[in-house]
Amino acid sequence: MHAGASAGSGVARRRPLVEAAAMMVSLLRNFAWRLGGAGDRVAGNRRKWDREAGYADYHAFCRNQFARNEAPSGETPSEGYERFRVIAPEVAASLRQRIESDYGCVGTREKSPHKQVYQIDDPGFDRELLEQVVTPALDERAVRYFGSEYFVYWYSVSRSIPTPELLHNSFRWHCDRGPEQHLKLLLYLNDYEEHGGKTGFLDMLTTQRIAKTGYVFDSVRTRVSDLAPYAKRVGAAYEPWSPELNAGEGVLFSPARTLHRGFIPRHGPRVVVTLCLLPSPIPWREAFDRGGIPSLTEGKWHAHAAELQDRLVGSGAAPRDA
Numbered sequence: 001m002h003a004g005a006s007a008g009s010g011v012a013r014r015r016p017l018v019e020a021a022a023m024m025v026s027l028l029r030n031f032a033w034r035l036g037g038a039g040d041r042v043a044g045n046r047r048k049w050d051r052e053a054g055y056a057d058y059h060a061f062c063r064n065q066f067a068r069n070e071a072p073s074g075e076t077p078s079e080g081y082e083r084f085r086v087i088a089p090e091v092a093a094s095l096r097q098r099i100e101s102d103y104g105c106v107g108t109r110e111k112s113p114h115k116q117v118y119q120i121d122d123p124g125f126d127r128e129l130l131e132q133v134v135t136p137a138l139d140e141r142a143v144r145y146f147g148s149e150y151f152v153y154w155y156s157v158s159r160s161i162p163t164p165e166l167l168h169n170s171f172r173w174h175c176d177r178g179p180e181q182h183l184k185l186l187l188y189l190n191d192y193e194e195h196g197g198k199t200g201f202l203d204m205l206t207t208q209r210i211a212k213t214g215y216v217f218d219s220v221r222t223r224v225s226d227l228a229p230y231a232k233r234v235g236a237a238y239e240p241w242s243p244e245l246n247a248g249e250g251v252l253f254s255p256a257r258t259l260h261r262g263f264i265p266r267h268g269p270r271v272v273v274t275l276c277l278l279p280s281p282i283p284w285r286e287a288f289d290r291g292g293i294p295s296l297t298e299g300k301w302h303a304h305a306a307e308l309q310d311r312l313v314g315s316g317a318a319p320r321d322a
């Protein structure tokens, strides 16, 4: 047995204990949190981003500016996620080849040795990639979910590699902090057979129920890879959905409202393009030209959505029905 395998099985033996400890810490933290009268963490996230940082008003503004002929429903699917073919397998393969040959890859965090990110610092290529990935199939869904135009707030291309399961890595169940209505697309560039990696999801209703335990938006340190004990506490069924995606297939999902996690590839690198989408008052190409993408690094929201609106349409834009 080589060193990696024995380290991996040692970690696997400790995992139930570590996860039980994480659950205890999470329960105690939740108890203290509620005692302090701070309300639940999901409501806290909503208050911080949608109300105080103005993202709900911004979304309403974007809906009001919508100028296409068809009227979209403005609803995400009730599960909070949807699998679909984004691009043809050969387009995915040539995109992957281009990225691998032209750009280097660096590690993300010390505690995430399984995940690397391509260093694409090339606005010309950004546009080229988005032209290929923002297909009519994605456009139709984004407009339907938001009830407005949308734009790509950031994107990244990651390469996940087989590693022994690690403690506290980022492939544990979580929701993404930020405006409740943002969307993520995970587009796989190579086949499941080639790597054995996946992404798992729990639907919105199950997520809401598990949120009652205080797990959702708790500290990263309390994240676990098995939420069955939490689901049991609130009487929810624990039936994660983790599709085997092939090159060119993707899942569009609501990451602030749907618990999700990655599953480390087992026998080869998995290459995934992630797009973060936000509502927009103008079509995505115009938003791109106006510098709507703040930077290609993840997780940096504008402190207030008014800054974003200003960047996209200027501060004097009147509502269409005014």
Ligand SMILES: O=C(O)CCC(=O)C(=O)O
Pocket: 170, 176, 184, 186, 198, 199, 200, 255, 260, 261, 262, 263, 272, 274
């Ligand atoms: O890479 C994956 O499969 C999971 C991604 C993820 O957890 C995220 O984008 O928040």
